[in-house]
Amino acid sequence: MGTNNIYPEHDGTVRQYSIYRNHHGWKIPSLPARIGETFDWGAPPNQNVFLNWRGKMGSFQTVRFSDVYNDFLSMERKRPQDEFTGKIVIIGSTASALFDTKPTPMEKVHPGVEILATAIDNLKNRDWITQTTNPWVFSAVALTLIWLVAIGFLTGINRKLIDGIFAGSQVGLVAISFASLNLSTYFIDLTVPITAGLIYFSLARVYAYAEVTLMERRMWLNLDGTEKGWQKTTVTVLQLEDMKESSEVKITTALKRRLNERKEGFTVESFPHKPAGVGKAFGNIVLIYHVENKVIDKEVSPSEQGKEIEAIVDEVVKIVCNKILDRVHLGFSHGAIPYGDDEGRCKVWQKLVTHAIMDLNAQNA
Known part of the structure; x- marks a missing residue:
């Protein structure tokens, strides 16, 4: 004799079964535990086990009690005499009207x-589900995933590559969970x-987008429509010979970080690599420009600024480019933008x- 109490979880779904219950210091075994004790199956180490479902309703062989009972009362029995020999027989109801039903991951009823x-x-069969705790x-796993995403953004790996790798890692982790369970x-x-x-990646993606947006605002947008004047500006054209796109992105990210550590106001941009057109002509060009955050009331001449x-x-x-200095060329231009x-x-x-590119070409001539 044992208990048969089924306790749903907080969402009302049954996923576990109690092997025993503690009641005022008494350890009361369940019916499955008593059967296991009788047949020397051994008991699980935990009080509750996650059930390893065999499938939806009807996964176990069932017979109608009325059919068995009527055959038992019949003078000429038609059912096999050894039908239940060596089997565990459970007598219970399956009709929902008798209120002995519960929602499970397999069935709502x-x-x-x-x-x-x-x-x-x-x-x-000793094959209940054991959950890693x-x-x-x-x-x-979480810290490894977060650090990989952080390193990807800090080192300037291509954003599409980061997106692809992260999406693949998420699918992989879901696949591991699914495979382990099934x-x-x-x-x-x-x-x-x-x-x-996912939370960290979303925040990092938003931060990266905000960073680019702020740079664009600093360079192009008029933040105060009532103010007029000029801003001192220095444009640098950096040419990288025989440079792969991935290496160029890393260099661009490193330049952006180090330059703004030295002085605020730097923006670093590169042209997209394309097989033809502008992308092919300027794919190895990186633009570095610095715009002073002060507005002056008159245009300055190039000789008065830019040396610093x-x-x-x-x-x-x-x-940043100490290992490839022989393949790096610089061109400068100074002025003021309204x-x-x-x-x-x-x-x-x-x-x-244009003047910075001309200066670059003049030095390479």
């Missing part, structure tokens, strides 16, 4: 008698690492970039 049969079968495993008796629940990685910025750029480029006049700002910007 699962008969309690089949839940009991599942628990007995799990103990008989070591928090260090999940913490290690192909073994161990469930590796990676929900926490997946969620933590030029020295900073030259120093940082030597640090503040509060977007059309005039674009025209001056085009001239400064």
